[in-house]
Amino acid sequence: xDLFSSTWAALRLAVAAxxxxxxxxxxxxxxxxxxxxxxxxxxxxxxxLITLVTPASSAPTHDSVTYWxxxxxxxxxxxxxxxxxxxxxxxxxDPALLKFHLxxxxxxxxxxxxxxxxxxxxxxxxxxxTAGDYLSAYVLEWTxxxxxxxxxxxxxxxxxxxxxxxxxxxxxxxxxxxxDTDVLLVATGRRAPSETEREALGDLAARLPFVLG
Numbered sequence: 287x288d289l290f291s292s293t294w295a296a297l298r299l300a301v302a303a304x305x306x307x308x309x310x311x312x313x314x315x316x317x318x319x320x321x322x323x324x325x326x327x328x329x330x331x332x333x334x335l336i337t338l339v340t341p342a343s344s345a346p347t348h349d350s351v352t353y354w355x356x357x358x359x360x361x362x363x364x365x366x367x368x369x370x371x372x373x374x375x376x377x378x379x380d381p382a383l384l385k386f387h388l389x390x391x392x393x394x395x396x397x398x399x400x401x402x403x404x405x406x407x408x409x410x411x412x413x414x415x416t417a418g419d420y421l422s423a424y425v426l427e428w429t430x431x432x433x434x435x436x437x438x439x440x441x442x443x444x445x446x447x448x449x450x451x452x453x454x455x456x457x458x459x460x461x462x463x464x465x466d467t468d469v470l471l472v473a474t475g476r477r478a479p480s481e482t483e484r485e486a487l488g489d490l491a492a493r494l495p496f497v498l499g
Contacts, residue, residue, distance in 0.1 A: 314434030
């Protein structure tokens with residue numbers, strides 16, 4: 287819960303500090319401008335609110351790692367939801383309105399997470415998780431998207447936790463020579479590994495990227 291709160295708060299503060307001119311720049315998410323990414327964060331916050339009030343009575347089927355659907359194919363922008371987010375983001379026109387909406391809904395999602403019982407079972411996307419595992423999965427989401435913005439890096443504890451989750455998804459540790467940020471960017475296809483990094487990765491290089499959805 288603490289990591290969810292700290293990484294989410296840091297991400298929202300980073301967005302709030304962005305100059306308006308940055309909203310029209312490319313983000314680290316393929317095919318999305320910064321404004322599209324921020325609009326996606328609004329949708330994420332809504333999803334957190336919805337999930338935390340959608341209890342489940344059955345046993346958990348997933349945890350914070352198996353929550354993620356993994357693909358090797360980067361997004362093309364043709365997914366209907368991705369395309370919708372681009373249109374929604376453009377409709378805001380004034381970045382201040384988008385910032386306000388994220389601050390409003392994002393603060394509510396943060397409060398809901400703070401109040402949630404970690405052992406409570408919740409349902410989302412035909413999965414059942416404990417609230418604690420669901421919120422832990424979002425530490426990876428918040429940290430990756432923080433890296434997608436032209437701002438200072440995310441909190442180090444969030445980077446370390448996100449790296450741990452990515453290594454569990456990969457089923458192996460990344461080389462110790464990789465910083466936490468390097469692991470997250472290279473593993474998820476946000477940048478290509480250098481030749482030196484590729485040599486250090488060995489057989490793991492052929493399995494990249496791990497596209498999370």
